[in-house]
Amino acid sequence: MTQQSYAEIWADGLWNNNVVLGQMLALCPLMAVTTTASNGLGMGIATLAVMLVSNMLVSMIRGIITPQVRIPVFILLIAAMVTLVDMFLNAWMHELYQVLGLFIPLIVTNCAILGRVESFASKNNVGPSMIDGLAMGIGFTWVLVLLGGMRELFGSGTLFADASLLLGNSFAFIEMTIFPDYGGTLLLILPPGGFICLGLILAGKRVTDRKLEARRNAIQGSLQEESA
């Protein structure tokens, strides 16, 4: 396997091979927690932390794990990390912990994390693996925040409600009520709304990719004309 450059790793994680938009993984936590942008951000950061550390650990010990036992070892490492995150949130961000609740322990079974460990960290050195964990985690987080923001904005008319639970009281100013006196659209808060919004985001990514491709081809075409 050829080693990817850091720029490629970043591009993959944030856009091209994004956990949600490219790999279509981790849809269960995605649908479940993105009823507000703040919940999405909290879940995204928790996942990011687990991804970063488990990628790092696996890439460090990848030489001594035999292929036969790799999956249990990976899961044990991930589970240990998730337990730490779980206890950390319970101790220092108790309100957020109560909102995210069950979904924090379920990060263990988040296929995206095992997927990165298996397909990247077990084949690469520590440096690229950590960058990959970071890029994939940030890529996951921004999609969670975008989807949470869409559903929150049109579902309940607010943005970043309860963000101070996550970021502390100094960030209370980003809690916005966009549409006052908004009765709410329950459909968007319920899972079907999550799927509809995700579908629209996916369509948006494909349209953008197609336009980028067309522009790249046009530039190459004009370069060839010049050289000819």
Next chain:
Amino acid sequence: MMISSPHAHDRSSVERTMYLVCFALLPATLLGFYLFGWPAINLWVLCIASAMAGELLCLSLAGKRLSAALDGSAILTGWIIAMTLPPWGPWWLAVTGTLFAIVIGKHLYGGLGQNLFNPAMLTRVGLLISFPLEMTTWANVNPITNATAPGFIEGLEITFVAAPLSDALTGATALGHVKTALTASIPSTVSVAEIFSVNDALTGFTRGSLGETSALLMLAGGIFLIWKRIIQWYIPVALIVTVAAMATLFNSIDAERYAPAVYHLLSGALMFGAFFIATDPVTSPSNVKGQLIYGMGIGLVTFTIRTWGSFPEAIGFAVLFMNALTPIIDRYFRPRIYGYDYKGAPLKVAKE
């Protein structure tokens, strides 16, 4: 055009089908206008206009011929949505609902004939889940010729300014009333007698959705469509017989808990659903056995939700549920092709 063999053509087309269904809906719609006045007319106009706007928008985005918007399917979708809305509902209910049906329910699946779910029922269920208050505020019957009925300007106010309707102008539908009464442990024998009369349910002089109240006009429209061979009788009859049989069965077990069959058949959207919704050719199975099972399934789910679920009316849920099962029904009830057995293997030639 290549025409060789003597093909017979009955001049059926998408346009003719759609406009005949609209024609069959016309009497019930006019009755709705008469009973609920100008606000109902406003809603109907809004639904049709936003259906056309959504259709034109999607066709132009997809790079298709814009003239396809005139095939009548968008108008029919908007029309059916208008029929299912509460007659004094606010304007945004009609506009967002209809755009949802056309853009997400129809064109995102690929346009006419490609949609998995009935777009009008997607809207009906989506709106009911999202805006339970607005979707269950039923205006009293107040014929447009009455002095107390809202005039044109008042009608515009009711539709566009969206002030909450006062309790004096609204009330419960028969289905809703009986359901609430049961939770207050009033037996359905009492509550049905309070609010339900066969005559009103037949003629439509009762609270309900804009165009669904008159069972008789629905039946007439349905029979007209069967006569014109736009729809076949299998789905409506299977649906109605299933609901009637289940209602009679449970009513005979415990009449205090389960309402009689005539109440189930003539209330809410059952007749409308049976003849105009469930028979949508795109989202229903394509052969007789499948259609019978599909109709029975809708009847079963409707009766189950009406009786034991938390919603008073369930035609929308039931139709969507069976829409989801339609591909699998079609798969298991394929018609045999001439010269092949049911599994698609060629028939063995008989030995001489």
